[in-house]
Structures are given as structure tokens and as C-alpha cells.
Amino acid sequence: MIRKTMTVLALGLAMTAAGANLALAQSAAAKAAVDAAKAAGTVGEQADGYLGIVAGGDAGLRASVAEINTGRAAAYRDIAAKTGVTPEAAGQATAKQLYSRLAPGQYWKPLDGGWVKK
Numbered sequence: 001m002i003r004k005t006m007t008v009l010a011l012g013l014a015m016t017a018a019g020a021n022l023a024l025a026q027s028a029a030a031k032a033a034v035d036a037a038k039a040a041g042t043v044g045e046q047a048d049g050y051l052g053i054v055a056g057g058d059a060g061l062r063a064s065v066a067e068i069n070t071g072r073a074a075a076y077r078d079i080a081a082k083t084g085v086t087p088e089a090a091g092q093a094t095a096k097q098l099y100s101r102l103a104p105g106q107y108w109k110p111l112d113g114g115w116v117k118k
């Protein structure tokens with residue numbers, strides 16, 4: 001029980017650091033493009049911790065999403081190495097934090113479903 005509590009605590013601390021790492025891992029242009037697309041309903045957050053295209057989106061937007069997702073993947077691998085969880089678990093834990101920061105009207109995709117508007 002103590003070991004599980006320590007793992008959860010370490011994962012929580014790593015998730016806080018992940019927020020900073022995610023911000024650093026993306027270019028300002030990619031972030032601006034994705035933020036605008038999230039506000040427009042073209043891009044949404046997924047329960048696996050990655051961004052997804054809800055509908056439409058040109059090649060430039062898709063490249064911005066891919067750039068940010070690449071940075072997130074690296075952050076999740078780093079968190080996993082430090083905490084002993086899988087990168088998938090790190091991504092899902094981060095997704096919970098990302099969901100809490102979604103503005104009303106933005107999109108979210110649960111692990112077992114389609115896009116829903118918050």
C-alpha cells in the first residue's frame with residue numbers, strides 16, 4: 001500500500017513537471033495554431049494525452065498537432081522512466097489535467113468513445 005501511494009505521489013509530481021515540459025516541447029507557432037483550432041472546435045484533447053483532429057484542418061494544422069504530440073510523447077516517456085509507470089499511463093494521467101483546463105465548448109475524446117463537447 002505504501003509503495004502504491006509513493007508511486008501515485010511520484011506520478012503526481014511528475015505530471016506537474018510534465019506541464020512545464022509540454023509547454024517547452026512545442027514551438028510558439030504550433031501552440032498558437034492548435035490553441036486557435038481548439039477554440040474553433042477543429043482540434044481536441046484525447047484521454048490518451050494527445051491532441052486529435054476533430055474535423056477538417058489543413059496540412060499546416062496537422063503538422064502543428066503532430067509537433068505537439070511528438071513533444072508530449074517524449075515527455076510521457078521521460079515521466080515513465082522517472083516514475084516506473086508506462087508512457088501510456090503517464091499520458092492518461094496528464095490527460096486528466098488537460099481535461100480540467102478545457103474551456104466550455106472545446107472537444108474531448110474519451111478512450112472508449114467519440115468526440116464530445118465539454
